Amino acid sequence: MRTFVLAAALAVLAAPRASADLVFLNGGEELSGSVVSVSSADVVLQADGKETSTPLSKVLKVKLVRVYGLPGETDAGRVADPDLKALLAAPPKPSDFPDDGYVTLRDEKDCAVGEDRRAVCTRRVVRAVLRERAKEKAANVRTYYLDGVEKAGIDWARAFNGNKVSDLDDTSVEQGSEYSRYPDYDRLKSVKFAMPDVATGTVIDYRTRLESPVDVATEPFMASMSFRSFEPVVLARFTLTTPKDVPFAVFAHGLPKGAEVKVEDLGASVRRTWEVRDVPSFKEEDQMPPLSRIAPYVEVAPASTWPEAARAASDAIAPLLAPDAAVAAQAAAVVKGKKTPAAKAEALYDWVAAKVKYESVTMGSYSFVPKAPGTILAAKAGDALDKPFLLFALLRAAGLKPQLAYLKDKGDYPFEQTLPSLGQFSAAAVLLDVGGKRRVLVPLEDNHRWLDVPEWLQGVGGLVVTGPEAGKTFVQPLTAAAREGESDRLSLSLSADGSLTGSATLLPQGADQASWRALKDWKRQDVDHEFEQLVHEIHPQARLVKYSVDGLEDPTRDLRVHVSFAIKDYALTASGGYMAFRLPWVEASAEGVGAPSREQPLFWWKRAREDKDMTVRLPRGWRLYYAPPPAVLSGPGSTYHASYEPRAGTLRYSSRSRREDDTVLPGDYARYKEFREAVARYAQRWIVVKKG
């Protein structure tokens, strides 16, 4: 039997108040009250001043409900914290924050590393609900922790409505697994809770706790705090206390003017504080970057260097690279008959991408150390680290010289060179020099071609962790626009009755190709439906004639999608012998750039390209009455060229659209808006033909 070691840990938490315990009976009934006693005969419950006994034979379970209040603080007048007391005496009014749903009055994160080099972080939040729309966001809280490395808890949580205090209790607290659908990678847990008695005007006060039972130097420990979100903050403070013999690196990004930064010598330890006041809320804007890329933040980690961080990883990985007969045999089988290093690498990439199931869990949610290649191979399943690591091992077994690198997730805080820590990374990649070129291989999902990098890993920082360049950082660039997007070629024929027939060949690249290639896993009937829907989106009277996708099952080839259609009643007719129509798939919208200005950049995960070439045969006996003149348009990071060219009995159309950046800064937004509007206006123009 295990020993009980809890008492000491609980002593630091709030003393519980008398609770409404729950007794669940075998027959399904639930009794509520305070458990007075439990014996071998019965459970005695007190409710409404009366004690009732329930025979144990009827009892399924007794839930000793914990109340997350603070001792003695049974109403607002008895609150000991003077700052909170003052806030409760004069809570903010909705008119103080006319645009917002709630206001965070205090957001205090306090991380302390003890002499035992273990970290404890608490988060104290006090917020006031200003409008009904925000009560859910304000009152429902979730804290994540990595099992085995962290433990999460709630110190207190309560809601104030005037003088009344409503404490959270266990009935609306739940602890659970975030990745139970991946049993082999089920490690990230969370504690969530829903505050009771929350309405407009409620002040919520809670403190959560994350304790780490391991030395901060043995895991890529990192702590961080964002200072701005979609609701305003009156006071946000991040405090880090560390022993002097455990140096920490810190990085502060974008803190507003007036932010207070303090370093205090506490004798054996150092306390650093970052404090920001009166931070306005973000407003939702179209195509916004992830919050982590725009919010001011502070990140901290034990001081290190990139070579040290890489060595920590490679030291853990080295024992896993012992020769493995199964891995060697698998590599040999896959590369059999492949002559060149590139062919071998592509074959191994395709094999890992397709045959090893991707369990979509990042390193921070499971482990920064991969499983042994043989284990991954045996399971034929791997996460964002294990799949690339297996490829790395297979490439080595095939006689190639790969390096393993860790990459940042583009959705996280931007890569920070001055903060060497493995904790910055989410996924792994294999670096391989073949044919005089550096190739970056990320074999996560099998719908990408071998040289494609998923968009969430483009434009991010990385660290080589094994191989000759171990310890070097690098930037994984955005994939070139030429290798993203789609080229469409259409051959169309307009009839005198206004119907249109045509065939199209689509040549997708990059992420667009990956989307198309996902069809390989669909039932044939589902694919049939997909093409019918694609054609129906052109026009309600459109009918699919046929389709095919070349190379769908062959990951070594680019896809070519062919689709033919016929559309009755396509052109609009007007008296006077006119027909008007627009070409399929040329529409462009200016939605999303309606606002005259914006605060945040426009953001995309990748570059974009769209090329279209069409030929329309006009009906005999009709002449082109009007076609739009050519357009040559450009905006920040973007260009659009289009032209119509009449030729004997036909009209040719060509357009080239490029976006070479993943960001448009707010200062460039007005020009970008003009560009998008001009493109949309052009795309809305019609072609008119006239009889005779």
Added chain:
Amino acid sequence: MRRSLPAVLAAVLAAPPQAGAVVLKLRAGGEENVPSVKVEAGSVVLPDGKTLPREAVEEIRYAEGAPAQTALTSAPAASIEGAALLRRAAAFAKKNPGVDGIILAEGDDVTLRKDGTEVERQTFTGQILKEGLKGSWGRVASSFEDGRSRVRILKATVYEPDGRVFPLDPSKVQVTRPQAESLFFQDYRETTCQLPQLQVGSVIDWEVEVETYNPFRKDFFFPEWGFQDFAPVQDSTFRITVPEGTKLYTSATHFTGPWKGKDKADVSTKDGRTTYAWKLGDLPPIVREPDMVPYGDISPTVKASLFGSWDRIYDWLSKMYETRSTPGPELTRFTKELVKDQPTTEAKVAAIYHYVQKRVRYIAVKLGVASGWGGYDANLTWKRRYGCCIDKSLLLSAMLRAIGVKASPVLLDTNYSAAHDFKVPDIGFEHAITHITLDGKGMFLDSVGEDFRFPQLPTMDYGVKTLVVFDRKEETVPMPKPAENLSDYRYDLALSTDGAATARFSASYNGTHEGELRGYYKSLKDSELKKNFEDQVEGVSPSARLTSYRAENAQDLSKPFDLGWSCVLPDYLVSAGDLYLLKLPGLEQEFPETSLAKRRYGIEHHESFEKRWRYDVTLPPGVGVASLPKAETLEGPGETFKMGCRAGGKGLTCEADITRARRVVDVGEYSAHKAFLDKVARLTKERVFLKKGGA
């Protein structure tokens, strides 16, 4: 500082306890098994005299007689068995080209024991034919409730095409507690394992046993099975075994086409047990179609019960609901104060409805049978100011009862799910609303929706059959007439000779659509509201400039929500030589539901509606009408459309109107429905042709 990483840190899961009398669930994680336990004052006392602070223990579970939550393995499967399965799979796959997987056998075998406990064995044998299926078929999992049920994975074997066999490794079986969605608090766990070595061609063969050793009611036995799947199924079997002499009531639905006449069970009795068995073969896969009816309305399905009348369900529910919807003195006082200024009973009901909608936020805490089905006491929900659908229904009922209005909780499946089969009783409902009697007239209210003005309710409730618990009757939520869910759009456009325009738009609503829009607009900050309208007008025409906007009463349920804007459209008219093409903003409609030439299944919507558009267009001097869209009147199954334009005075007027009276379009009506909607979509693409220099 030298940093190192530990070896792989495997997920740490609490080891399941061994069977014993009492299980202590500890707050620090993990469980302990002890012979007995006492709770005295602030301590939990163990038999050896050790004490734990009460706060260290979260739960005391009396598990006497509970089987251990362990996994068993069958003997390693013989490869000869795999070879037979692979041959069978090859033959069945040949009959079903293009599918991503095939199911050779799928079954559910449910046994009710004499002592009222139940054991269910689920079996599955299938072959993966496309890589994508490895994700959804690659895990075996089943949930259980501590103290009532347990799960054992009896078999989980992967047969590879090359003859290798991978039987279940018991060390890979995990017991986990999945975190529920953010608004749900539940108390169940899951036994799960990952299947190894999956590849295209692998045959998966598993068997899971779920034993309910402590049912909360021994007569509540409601087995159910749907025979069809999204992959073709060679054999689908359902067996229910009950003690001999026990009457079993069954209902079979959707046994049509090739399965007509196969809805009768094969009944056999042996060793004091009677088994009812259904078996269907060669079931084609369900293929997804846009807006298709739910799975349960397609697949042949059997459900059963030990009793044929709903009385026992009504008795059980009424007893719980009666107590829990009785307002205490404090709630009664509050309710009367809340409605004291309302002049009529209807206004009082509306005020209470709006209060429960808005002041009690949706949180579902389902810790046991009573809170799961019975909900929490209304007086507690009122204090917590959170609750799920049944909690809110009980509170609404209690508050209405406090002012003398008859009200009853109602159970139903929403119209997002299959129609509930009422032929035999069960308790598997997914939603709860409220039925009230106001001035002698019955009506339904749903206090889960926060944005629906009395007496509106969310569309998900429309047209479904319900259980009105206190009235002990089944009743269908009526569908509103189209005009009762009306969106009325009005545009005034003034055109200039340079192709620019000014536009003024207003929209008013009644019915559920009003509530849906209110919910959206309520969620926006004021600054975001402006941006929203800027985007709306940009959608009317690129480079549009918003000049004014309004969204009225988004926060105030007592008043109708409406909105409007006006804008300048510098390049509104599309020029083509000496022609202008005028688009009627907001009119163009698309109907993805008719994208398929033919369908296998009907279409299911959630509501009836009517939309009206009116455009008053002022033309500039020197510009005349060249051509107007033809007037059209169309009819489809339960739907109408009309549209027409007329020129006159200094401009023209266009009007359009579409109605839909029914939620469901049967597959036999599809071609008429498609013809109707495709024509409507085409007509709404029409343009008015104007000509410079007059017509």
